[in-house]
Amino acid sequence: MNTRQKNSLEYRKNRWGWFFIFPGVLFFVTFSLYPVLNAIWTSFHNKKLLSLKPPRFVGFQNYVQVLNSQDFWNSMRASAVFCIGVFVPVFLGALLFGILIAERRRGRRFFQMALYSPAILSSVVTASVWLLLFDPRGLANQFLNALMGTPGIDHHWLSDPAMVQISTILVYVWKTIGYYTILFVTGIGKIPSSVIEASMIDGANAWQRLTRITLPLLRPTMALVSVMIFISSLKTFSTQYLFTQRGAPLAPINVLTLSIYRTALTDQNLGKASVMSLILFVILLTLSWLQIKAGGRGEDLE
């Protein structure tokens, strides 16, 4: 077969590529690309939900309004508190559990599955279970009182502005820590055993092995996990929604996603909601960019 014939065959074959990707591409254009462009357009217009009036171009007015509104900055604060409040315990906890599980020879699978099991529950079910645990007469109070020796005290898990933030964070930590533990176990598993054996022959003890070998080589996984925790906790919605439905104060836990939902549906102000959703997009974009960089460093390891 000469090259020209082969090339034309290759060419004919490769045209099929478009055939296979066409339905997928159509989907992403309709359900991702178009809505994003539409959101950008809406953010420059005065548009009300269920209003028959044609939307009016208002320039940057929505942006100015959002950036000057206390509600928006309160939501940024609520989201920041939530993300950091989730990040610290989840990251440290998952790292610790990951290391401990990876060190074990028996029961690795059991521990991973047990820690992961809360992640299987859907977030609404999780929220409804914890609603009852946080009841004034519920287990959370009983447990904390037993721990601190203060019988009969109500810690107002769902009504105190500070406590309700801690409660939502607790729920999320409980739900997600197992997932990141698995990521760390996988990451540690990928450290070449030759490196570890070499360090043992050189006389490193367990502590040295951890601080000089495991942790430095785990840095790509750590970077990846950090970004993933931030991205996913920025998107939290169900817990905050269900807790406020049951009478928890809104302002302390009015995270960005909840605020976007309420601005669009309750206030029916689509322009402002679009601005907020684009700000969320930019934040996530920055984080994703960090994630790609973290992933890129992961390749250096191989």
Next chain:
Amino acid sequence: MKNGILVSPFRRSILMHRTGNLLALAVLVTACLVALIPFAFMLGASLMPGTDVTTIPYRWIPEKPLWSNYLRALRGQDGSWIYLRNILNSFIVSSSVAVSSVLLASLTGYGLAKFDFKGRDVVFMAIMGTMMIPFETVMIPLYLTAVKMGLQNRLIGLILPFLTSAFGVFLMRQYLLGFPDELLDAARIDGCTEPQIFRSIVFRNASPAIATLAILAFRGQWDNLLWPLLIVQKDELKTIPLYIVRFTSEMSTDEGAMMAVAVIAALPVFILFFTMSKYFLRGAGIYTGSKT
């Protein structure tokens, strides 16, 4: 090889090593207990009268299992048995999304992995780029479009925006990159058409990736609250998360039945988890796995 023994053969360090091991075990066991206790609470409470759920001190085991909680959970406040309908809706939506995710993602992933056409890399990067778009950003435009197209209060409206996912395409492409080209070429020489090759060779041999993706997609919709909240107002078209929201606000004092609702909602995913835990854990590990 027992850690440490090789390098420090002194009794003291062996002793330290043993206590360290015990301490590590204690930490892990405590963590697992904390992870599992809410499950025990949920199961126990689902068989108790509401007053027992918030009794001090809490008794974990119900004195006499109160199965009628489950009856009330299913029947609802108005005796309409709407939960059964809502469970069915969740099944329909989640399974449709799982099936279409797998189909569309494997078609697209195959096209991107095994054909070398002009613009392929641009398309791939663009699809990966959509992974960074949060649903909250496209939610409002999608909602307006759905209203315009009359998709409100229709199950198809719950399915359409999730027909496939960028992550699914990524997963299938990565998996199919490793598929042997010789096999495909052999089939071509045998006279198979390209759609035939996809259907009978590629698709049939991608079951691990397909199972992982199907489970992820199914769970995603089983869990979805935000979009159904926007699209569905009619009770008979609601999905499980919406029923839970409604039940917890309407029957707030019936804590036992509330937990029965939760147990019923959790059951299918748990069965899936215990029968296919391999794919669950793989789904969890994909991010780091893909970076190799």
